[in-house]
Amino acid sequence: MQNQDLQEAFIRLVNDSRGILYKICRMYGATEPDRQDLFQEIVIQLWRSYPSFRGESKFSTWLYRIALNTAISDLRKQRRYITPTDPDLLPTQLQDIQYSTEKEEQLQSLYAAINRLTELEKALTMLYLEDKSYTEMEEILGIPQNNLRVKMNRIKDKLRKMTKEAAYGIGNA
Amino acid sequence: MELETLKTIWKDQDLPPGEETSRDQLMALLQKKSTGPIARMRRNLRKEAILMLVSYIPCILLYWLAFDGLMSGVGWLFVVLLLFFYVYYYRKNQLLKRMLCISCEVRSNLAGQLKTLRRYIRFYFWSSTLIVPLMTSFAFGIALNNRRLEHPSINWWRVISLLLLLIAAFTVGIYFFNRWYINKLYGRHIAKLQQLLSEMDED
Numbered sequence: 466m467q468n469q470d471l472q473e474a475f476i477r478l479v480n481d482s483r484g485i486l487y488k489i490c491r492m493y494g495a496t497e498p499d500r501q502d503l504f505q506e507i508v509i510q511l512w513r514s515y516p517s518f519r520g521e522s523k524f525s526t527w528l529y530r531i532a533l534n535t536a537i538s539d540l541r542k543q544r545r546y547i548t549p550t551d552p553d554l555l556p557t558q559l560q561d562i563q564y565s566t567e568k569e570e571q572l573q574s575l576y577a578a579i580n581r582l583t584e585l586e587k588a589l590t591m592l593y594l595e596d597k598s599y600t601e602m603e604e605i606l607g608i609p610q611n612n613l614r615v616k617m618n619r620i621k622d623k624l625r626k627m628t629k630e631a632a633y634g635i636g637n638a
Numbered sequence: 639m640e641l642e643t644l645k646t647i648w649k650d651q652d653l654p655p656g657e658e659t660s661r662d663q664l665m666a667l668l669q670k671k672s673t674g675p676i677a678r679m680r681r682n683l684r685k686e687a688i689l690m691l692v693s694y695i696p697c698i699l700l701y702w703l704a705f706d707g708l709m710s711g712v713g714w715l716f717v718v719l720l721l722f723f724y725v726y727y728y729r730k731n732q733l734l735k736r737m738l739c740i741s742c743e744v745r746s747n748l749a750g751q752l753k754t755l756r757r758y759i760r761f762y763f764w765s766s767t768l769i770v771p772l773m774t775s776f777a778f779g780i781a782l783n784n785r786r787l788e789h790p791s792i793n794w795w796r797v798i799s800l801l802l803l804l805i806a807a808f809t810v811g812i813y814f815f816n817r818w819y820i821n822k823l824y825g826r827h828i829a830k831l832q833q834l835l836s837e838m839d840e841d
Contacts (some may be wrong), residue, residue: 472665472668473825475668476661476664476665479664480661480664483659484651488648488651500820502673504659505667506672506673506674507668508667508668509665509667509668509670509671509672509674510672510674512668512741513740514740514741517741518741528812529758530740530742530743530744531740531741531769532743533744534738534739534740534741534742534744534747535674535740537744537748537834538738538747538748538751538831551751568647568650571647572647572648573650575647575648576679583837584834585834585837586839588744594644594645594649595648595649596645596649604743605743605744606743606744606745606838607742607743607744607745607746607838608745608838612838612841615841621641621755624641624644625641628644
């Protein structure tokens with residue numbers, strides 16, 4: 466394939482996967498500039514690996530691997546960011562949201578809860594929320610399914626607890 | 639909120655206004671260099687190698703061509719040092735290239751990264767520590783050569799004792815400095831990788 470055709474095909478694929486990339490950047494980037502940096506780095510890594518993608522795994526599996534590998538193993542320092550203890554306060558302080566709706570508030574609470582998870586837990590949560598099967602999670606993360614199930618149950622408990630706390634205002638001063 | 643509700647909220651989220659990237663912006667991104675740490679380390683290594691070449695070649699030529707060829711030995715010593723540094727850069731670059739397997743499973747990428755980073759650090763530590771006796775002897779040799787032109791009689795026992803003392807002092811000093819410096823550079827990242835891997839492996 467010519468380089469230009471390759472670029473066009475790649476851009477189409479990135480555009481189709483924009484939602485996933487946005488969610489990963491929002492999960493792993495503490496501030497808006499961090500998210501933009503991460504998005505740029507993921508796109509560059511995807512582009513570099515794209516010519517060697519032979520379709521041995523599903524495109525989404527390949528994309529998740531690259532995006533999560535880039536996000537998790539990123540050595541760079543995040544911009545100064547203080548994690549508040551109150552999950553409700555966390556994202557709303559950072560966002561310049563002018564389109565705040567009830568749906569967005571719920572989403573903020575969800576991200577606030579996710580922000581309190583470890584990096585691995587974030588990856589698992591995202592795959593769970595994206596309705597990925599344990600087989601696909603194993604293919605992406607390389608963790609055996611039995612182990613994944615145990616971890617997932619723990620994370621679900623944590624999320625339930627955290628979102629309940631947020632709903633009932635526990636932890637709010 | 640129930641987890642199924644969370645799933646619905648998650649799936650329904652739209653790209654906020656201003657988050658869309660145009661085709662042209664994406665095209666421009668493809669031309670950019672990676673700002674990832676490993677890519678940056680490789681770029682710095684290349685710059686260092688070029689700087690070394692640019693600074694050593696005039697020295698080599700000077701010692702070969704000037705002083706009526708009397709100092710050509712020093713020029714050859716610079717060539718040996720330059721070769722040593724190039725082997726060092728080549729090895730470091732090979733290890734850096736192997737450090738990332740970006741399209742591998744996350745666990746195997748992290749495990750590979752940790753293993754290669756440890757090898758990289760070992761190589762970095764020992765080569766930058768062991769170069770010190772070589773450089774000290776080299777600098778000492780040049781200074782001694784210059785002194786011999788002015789004062790031909792030399793007390794060799796004193797000279798050798800002084801050389802050994804200098805080598806010991808510099809090597810011990812650099813050994814501890816390297817330990818501190820390498821830990822400062824990579825310690826946090828190694829700890830993060832270890833913690834991620836043990837979290838992945840625990841039941």
